[in-house]
Amino acid sequence: MSIIKHRRRVIRYKRANPAEKARLRGREAGYRGGYDEGYLKGRADYVIGRHSTSFPFRNIHVLYVSSGKGYPYSPIDEAIQMTLRGMVAELTVIDPGQSVSEMAFQIEPDLVLALDGMYVNNDQLDTIRKQGIQTAVWLTDDPYYTDITTENVKHYDYVFTLESNCIPYYHQLGCLKVHHLPFAAFSEHYRPSKTPSAKRREVSFIGSAYWNRIEYLSPIMDQLMQYKTVINGIWWDRLPSYSSYQHSIELNKWMSPHETAEAYNASKIVINLHRSHEDDSINNNMVKIPAASPNPRTFEISACATLQLSDYRSDLPKFYTPETEIETYSSPKELLDKIEYYLTHEEERREIALNAFDRTMRDHTYGNRLNQMLSIIFP
Numbered sequence: 001m002s003i004i005k006h007r008r009r010v011i012r013y014k015r016a017n018p019a020e021k022a023r024l025r026g027r028e029a030g031y032r033g034g035y036d037e038g039y040l041k042g043r044a045d046y047v048i049g050r051h052s053t054s055f056p057f058r059n060i061h062v063l064y065v066s067s068g069k070g071y072p073y074s075p076i077d078e079a080i081q082m083t084l085r086g087m088v089a090e091l092t093v094i095d096p097g098q099s100v101s102e103m104a105f106q107i108e109p110d111l112v113l114a115l116d117g118m119y120v121n122n123d124q125l126d127t128i129r130k131q132g133i134q135t136a137v138w139l140t141d142d143p144y145y146t147d148i149t150t151e152n153v154k155h156y157d158y159v160f161t162l163e164s165n166c167i168p169y170y171h172q173l174g175c176l177k178v179h180h181l182p183f184a185a186f187s188e189h190y191r192p193s194k195t196p197s198a199k200r201r202e203v204s205f206i207g208s209a210y211w212n213r214i215e216y217l218s219p220i221m222d223q224l225m226q227y228k229t230v231i232n233g234i235w236w237d238r239l240p241s242y243s244s245y246q247h248s249i250e251l252n253k254w255m256s257p258h259e260t261a262e263a264y265n266a267s268k269i270v271i272n273l274h275r276s277h278e279d280d281s282i283n284n285n286m287v288k289i290p291a292a293s294p295n296p297r298t299f300e301i302s303a304c305a306t307l308q309l310s311d312y313r314s315d316l317p318k319f320y321t322p323e324t325e326i327e328t329y330s331s332p333k334e335l336l337d338k339i340e341y342y343l344t345h346e347e348e349r350r351e352i353a354l355n356a357f358d359r360t361m362r363d364h365t366y367g368n369r370l371n372q373m374l375s376i377i378f379p
Helices: 018-050 074-087 102-106 122-130 146-155 164-172 212-223 240-249 257-267 296-302 334-342 346-363 366-377
Strands: 004-006 009-012 059-065 087-096 110-114 134-138 159-160 178-181 203-206 231-232 248-252 266-271 305-311 327-329
Touching: 018 346, 059 074, 059 102, 074 087, 074 110, 074 366, 087 102, 102 110, 102 257, 122 134, 122 146, 122 296, 134 146, 134 366, 146 164, 159 164, 159 366, 203 257, 203 334, 212 240, 212 334, 231 240, 240 248, 240 296, 257 266, 257 296, 266 296, 266 334, 296 305, 296 346, 305 334, 305 346, 327 334
Parallel strands: 059 087, 059 110, 110 134, 134 159, 159 178, 203 231, 203 266, 231 248, 266 305, 305 327
Antiparallel strands: 004 009
16 A cells, blocks of 8 residues: 655555556645745745845936847846936936937936947047046946947946956056946846746756857757756757757747746746857957856846756856855756756755845845946945
C-alpha cells in the first residue's frame, strides 16, 4: 500500500491501477507546486513592504530630453520620467526633435538631462552650457556604440555610462566628470505577479539572437529544449536547426515590459547571456572596449523574484553576490548542469531568487540610480 501525505491530508490507495497512481501523484505535485509558489509570493510581499524607500526631494527643475528612439528605449524613458516626478520640484519633458536650447532658455532649468543623446544637437548643448545650465547624458548602449558616443559625450558636463570600462575611455576624450551608472529595475514594469501565470515555463530566454548567443547555445539546443525552454526574440531563425525548435521560439516579436515580466514570473529559471563587444555585424565599437558590467536585464529578472542564471561579468559581484543572490555559469555544460540542479532543488532555487529580489528592491531601483545621479550633480 502506498501513502502520499500533504500536511494533514493523507491519500491512501491500494492496488490502484497505473493511471490512478499517476493521477494521485499529479494531484500531490499540484498541491506541492501551489504551496511553493504561494510561499514565494508571500515572501516577496514581505520584501516589498520592507523596502518602501523614499528618496530625498530636491527643489530643482529638470529638463528631460527623451531618447527619441521609441521601443525598446521608450520604457526606460517612462521609468526615468515617472521616478523623477517624485524626486524633483518640476520636470519638463521634450523629445530631441524639439529645440532643446530654446526650451532651456525659456524655462531656465537647473539641469538638462538627456537619455542616450544620439539625436540631440551638440551645438545647442554648447550654447546651453555657456548660459551656466548644467547638462548630463545617461548613455544607453555602452560599450557597443562608442563610435557614435565618442563625439557626443564631449558636449556634456556630466557623463553617466552603463559600462565601467568606458570611464577611462571618456576621460581620454577630455570628459572630466564620468560616472558608472547602470540602469535598474522599474517596479511598475518588473515585479512578482500576484497570481500564477497561465503560461508556465520551466526555463526562459528573452533577447535577440546575436551571433555570440547562436554560437554559444547551438551545440546544446537539444538538451536545453528538454527542459521545456521557451525563447523569445528576433533573429532566432539563425539557429542552424531552427526548424527543429521553432515550436518553442516566439520569433521576431518585441515584447513589452509587462509581457516580459509575465514570462519571467512564469519561469522557474531565466537565462541571461550577454551580447559580445566584438560583434562587428551589429556593434559600432571600433576600439573594442570590452564589457565588464551587467546588462539591464540582470536587474529586471531579479525584480520578478525569479532565479537567474547569468554568464559571468567581472562587475557582477558589485551588484549581486554569486551563489547567494544570483547564479552564474562559465560554459554551456555548466549552464545545463545548473538548470538540472535548480529544477530539482526547489528550496535553493527559491531562496536565491528571493535574495536577488530583496537586493534589487534595496539597491537597484531607478530611485536608487537617480538619487545617485542627482547627488553627484547637486552635492
